[in-house]
Amino acid sequence: MRYQVWAFVRSLLIATMTLVAVIVVGSVGSGLLNQPAANAQLSQVSRQIPVFRRPVSPPRSQPSAANQPFMTLSPGRGSYTPAEEYAPADPTNFGDRFITDAFGMPTYQAPIVVIHETVSSANSALNYFRTPHPRDADQRSYHALIRRNGTVVYIVPPERRAFGAGNSVFDGPNGIETVTTNPLFPPSVNNFAYHISLESPTDGRGNQSRHSGYTTVQYQSLAWLIARTGVPQDRITTHRAVDRSGSRRDPRSFDTQRFAAALQDLAA
Template structure:
């Protein structure tokens, strides 16, 4: 075989291998792109900001070592509530917005005096008193003054959009001087020696955007109320929690300053009816409790 013929064959074989390698690399790049974009952005957002589960999660070490930790005892019974088919069909629009760290903090396992606290979660319903965007802007602004710091875990806008602000494992500064009165009596926790005790350590704060006719006047006793979209989105949001109806309250209900009357014109019965539409007592929970109540 002449040298030229041999060299030509070597070159041709090399070109074939190169072409094959390029084809394989292109195929892998396409697969990688498909795998990377397979999870929609909303899945990531929901994972980072669970809607309203109010379950404790390990937190990074911050101003205190007494941070809320995951329960050490195993769960004694299955979850009480489960969402319904109506819940699955309803999908409100949502946004995830970052809040300045000065406006929220850690949940604590002891109060300011070192006394252990283990309050069950409550949900406190507010209204913004102005537009949702105004409230968000305030929460995104750093506040060094502890008397000014404020936030909610979520806001429900007039069109039903759910705006997630503070992840539920953190303590939003939604109620200052406040006490919850429930089946176990008065509940409140003081976590700052310079501020009155409040429900913030065990509360999930969600606020309804105030309608236009209710803004700019601190002396109103009523306004046009909230949209159907807001009621549905609020019920949908809270349906994802295991907080019972008797531990769902309002800012007015827990306030001890005498200055908070929100949410004005809130139809609690309408809200509870919708909540029952979006969640129900789990049959497994019901059966388990019936069995434990009637041992053989």
């Protein structure tokens, strides 16, 4: 008798568990098949999720395997030594250098130097860099700026990424080089560039194609600073050369012969 009761109870338990399993599977299946309703819920939720504008790649400024930063400035050489100033940019106007791009691919580019001009007074440019700019599209900076009197102003440390060139590509000995650090913006050279800007003359603070040029001490300071970076001459370029927006022409009226002579004087 006890065996018959146990068999009945066992059969009842198995039937109950089977029924519950059918109900659960049916409810899950209806959720997967009911795509319009599910999509509507996902769309509603996605509008409440903030979009993170910064890539999650680890910064290049973290120590590498050899504990070496991306770039350092060596002591100046030669008899020429310019005056120096420090005018740090607001943290919103520069960032980290990344060892992987926005898609997780490793970055491997060697440093380049990009030469700019301010198209304004040096103080006006420095004031802009020292002002917080929360919007990504407004963020700009150079690593260094050279005044008309040759004074070198340091703005962003060399191991950090200055926002000196937006849509840009370096076409050099190794072919096309550029890095996407934010998928919402075009790729640029900023991740491996050291940006130096020359203060424009007073007759160059507009949209004209040319102006009276740069001073002798500006060329000397430019050569002196670039020599400190250790970047070879075939990786020295201009904003105009790397720009892909079609809107950048700087540094206008740049005299490559005077610059080359200044470099040669340092090497002598």
